Amino acid sequence: MATLDPRIAKVTDRIIEKSKPTRSAYLQLMKDEGERGIDRKRLSCGNFAHGFAAAGDDKKAIRTFSGPNIGIVTAFNDMLSAHAPYYRYPEQMKVWAREAGATAQVAGGVPAMCDGVTQGQAGMDLSLFSRDTIALGTAVALSHGMFEGIAMLGICDKIVPGLLIGALRFGHLPAILVPAGPMPSGLANKEKQRVRQLYAEGKATKEELLAAESASYHGQGTCTFYGTANSNQMMMELMGLHIPGAAFANPGTKLRQMLTRAATHRIAELARDKKRPLAEVIDERAIVNAAVGLMATGGSTNHAIHIPAIARAAGIVFDWDDLAEISHAVPLIARVYPNGSGDVNDFHHAGGMAFTAHTLLEAGLLHDDILAAGHDDFLAFATNPVESDDGIEWQAVTDTSNDTMLRPASDPFQPDGGMRLVEGNLGRACFKTSAVDKERWTIEAPCRIFHDQKDVVAAFEAGELDKDVVVVVRFQGPRANGMPELHKLTPPLGVLQDRGHKVALVTDGRMSGASGKVPAAIHLSPEARGGGPIAHLRDGDVVRLCATNGTLEAVGVDLASRDASQAPPPPVGTGRELFALFRDQADEAEKGGSAMLAAMEAVL
Incomplete structure (x- = not known):
């Protein structure tokens, strides 16, 4: 070889x-x-x-x-x-x-x-x-x-x-x-995505959405x-x-x-x-x-x-x-x-x-x-x-039978891989470029701050996000609430992008392997809980995200001069209180977001 x-x-x-x-x-x-x-x-x-x-x-x-x-x-x-x-x-x-x-x-x-x-x-x-x-x-x-x-x-x-x-x-x-x-394979993924976006816009019923999802996961x-x-x-x-x-x-x-x-x-x-x-x-x-x-x-x-x-x-x-x-x-x-x-x-x-x-x-x-x-x-x-x-x-197997899906390394879809590190005065985060059109790799816009993905959906439905915007969803890291995936954000943010707006997501949470076409800086470390820079952002601050140059920053803002926003109360119900020890002792996402591994290393 x-x-x-x-x-x-x-x-x-x-x-x-x-x-x-x-x-x-x-x-x-x-x-x-x-x-x-x-x-x-x-x-x-x-x-x-x-x-x-x-x-x-x-x-x-x-x-x-x-x-x-x-x-x-x-x-x-x-x-x-x-x-x-x-x-x-x-x-x-x-x-x-x-x-x-x-x-x-x-x-x-x-x-x-x-x-x-x-x-x-x-x-x-x-x-x-x-x-x-x-x-x-x-x-x-x-x-x-x-x-x-x-x-x-x-x-x-x-x-x-x-x-x-x-x-x-x-x-x-x-x-x-x-x-x-x-x-x-069931229902084509593009069709499933289409129905999800229609539902996000109120143009499809819940029954139609469930039918599409059931035909996909079958x-x-x-x-x-x-x-x-x-x-x-x-x-x-x-x-x-x-x-x-x-x-x-x-x-x-x-x-x-x-x-x-x-x-x-x-x-x-x-x-x-x-x-x-x-x-x-x-x-x-x-x-x-x-x-x-x-x-x-x-x-x-x-x-x-x-x-x-x-x-x-x-x-x-x-x-x-x-x-x-x-x-x-x-x-x-x-x-x-x-x-x-x-x-x-x-x-x-x-x-x-x-x-x-x-x-x-x-x-x-x-x-x-x-x-x-x-x-x-x-x-x-x-x-x-x-x-x-x-x-x-x-x-x-020495050749591909479908070069629209799989290509040789000598003739790739992109010259580099599907993920980039972005960093700056807001910390370090990951940007999955493989799903995002290159003209959207750089977004600079005023930010809107949220502490819960449901509030993002509510703001979208109220028409408050119908503009160029960097949606910041913080207190979503391992120590705050266990770092849930924010998958519900993909349809509404995709709709905003399709309307011609410059849209990006910045979060200390996760977006998963289903991360889609909207530019997103995820796993931001240090996270908001504990006073990471993202906790110092305010509504209207201009945020610049650029996968080309690998930057993530609040433009013209002295974050260190501000007090950090107060963290929401710890989550309870559905057994979440049982995991309080895991949250309190978890380390940053870049190290794996684990309380267990941090404690293990201390013993060893």
């Missing part, structure tokens, strides 16, 4: 250098855990008997150490389309583990919440911290010491990062992620737009944590079942041979590969929070400067809704992850020497699995 691009090599080397103390400490801890930590052979007879008492047909094999025992951590629930397919996975995986001379047990379950269900509701305030909860649940599940390998069943927004963060505390064990795939599997869930799957492929090509096969198909069987056999092999532990698989190169894929495909802005958090759990220091440099080096090669018209199924059929890996490797933009869990050779991730008489056959 091609020599690694010197810009990618430079960022990787910098990450390695600044991570030396923490990475070394992490790897030493994992070495100690492997040598002296809890495992089946170190359990007392009483402990051990409890661990296999309910193992049924596998009891003898577990008791006599006849093969490795795989711990399954599952995010199954049957309310959410993406996780409903996991219902039968554990019992199937137990059969497939026996085929490979191993056993498998469900170590534990973790919550899987859907931002689509909680969007704009009180429950969304729990969303970011559900990642920490999932990590803690994963650690509890694996703490029994009964396992030689880990299989993680999870696919959506906070679930995959949470599973990884938790599993990395058991990084002396090999681990693999088992996806379930996207639902088949069956088992992840949502088909390229949001955080599907960006997760892209990243897991390029980090080598899947069976190659597992990301986007639909649920309920024979190929999906065959891929899950292959994943079970693979983790049994890794566990038996005690090779490719998770701590070594997720290294600095794998983290860079994830970021390269994110930029190349215009993936979810949520990963500007999740990648630093996953890295941090592995003792790796990764920040938005690293992300920005990678973005400048990596061309945008995919346009998947909301950055294009086709969905992830169309992306998959155009060449999908196989072609993405192929063209990025050919351009020297990926590390091809990472220690992948899903295959002994990372180059296998440039192949696509297809059914054959003998099982799965992996075929090389």
Whole structure:
């Protein structure tokens, strides 16, 4: 393959250098855990008997150490389309583990919440911290010491990062992620967006809106737009944590079942041979590969929070400067809704992850020497699995079948990636350029201040925003209210933009992988709670946002001379008061917006 691009090599080397103390400490801890930590052979007879008492047909094999025992951590629930397919996975995986001379047990379950269900509701305030909860649940599940390998069943927004963060505390064990795939395509995303905007303008009824949404989200599997869930799957492929090509096969198909069987056999092999532990698989190169894929495909802005958090759990220091440099080096090669018209199924059929890996490797933009869990050779991730008489056959994909959606790195949609760092006297924030027309990359207008996205919608409906405006929604960061996605803002701000106004959003909250065509500076750090510069803005202050120059500033305003606005009272109801500790101790978005990781580092 091609020599690694010197810009990618430079960022990787910098990450390695600044991570030396923490990475070394992490790897030493994992070495100690492997040598002296809890495992089946170190359990007392009483402990051990409890661990296999309910193992049924596998009891003898577990008791006599006849093969490795795989711990399954599952995010199954049957309310959410993406996780409903996991219902039968554990019992199937137990059969497939026996085929490979191993056993498998469900170590534990973790919550899987859907931002689509909680969007704009009180429950969304729990969303970011559900990642920490999932990590803690994963650690509890694996703490029994009964396992030689880990299989993680999870696919959506906070679930995959949470599973990884938790599993990395058991990084002396090999681990693999088992996806379930996207639902088949339903109503075209452009039509869904059209109905949403009509409803925002009062030109469509609630019944018409519900009919459109139901035709879009209609069956088992992840949502088909390229949001955080599907960006997760892209990243897991390029980090080598899947069976190659597992990301986007639909649920309920024979190929999906065959891929899950292959994943079970693979983790049994890794566990038996005690090779490719998770701590070594997720290294600095794998983290860079994830970021390269994110930029190349215009993936979810949520990963500007999740990648630093996953890295941090592995003792790796990764920040938005690293992300920005990678973005400048990596061309945008995919346009998947909301950055294009086709969905992830169309992306998959155009060449999908196989072609993405192929063209990025050919351009020297990926590390091809990472220690992948899903295959002994990372180059296998440039192949696509297809059914054959003998099982799965992996075929090389060297070209795109739809260059309106997926292009080679030599002929990209944009010369750089889909996200930029903007900074200035208001702090540091992320701007997803891949979804925004270039003529809107620079917006300068008076601002209007809000502390709740519902108030923005109300002002829009009252006609108060029908002008050039920078909408500032503050006290939305991790410490204020858990950093909910502000997805309800997309339709009204899109309407204002379509009316010819210069419109932008500036917030210390999130906008998610569904961030659309309106320019937005999101994840602003430091956040308003605690006195970040955004807390000093006033209605009418002129704000300039420019992705071209990477600036975000209040023009001609001495922010330091003003008192900060008072924070709203902490949220209560819908269980939000239970997460007060998480909010109070959370660190900034650029570090991952986690209370748990900050506390963990203090202990270590």
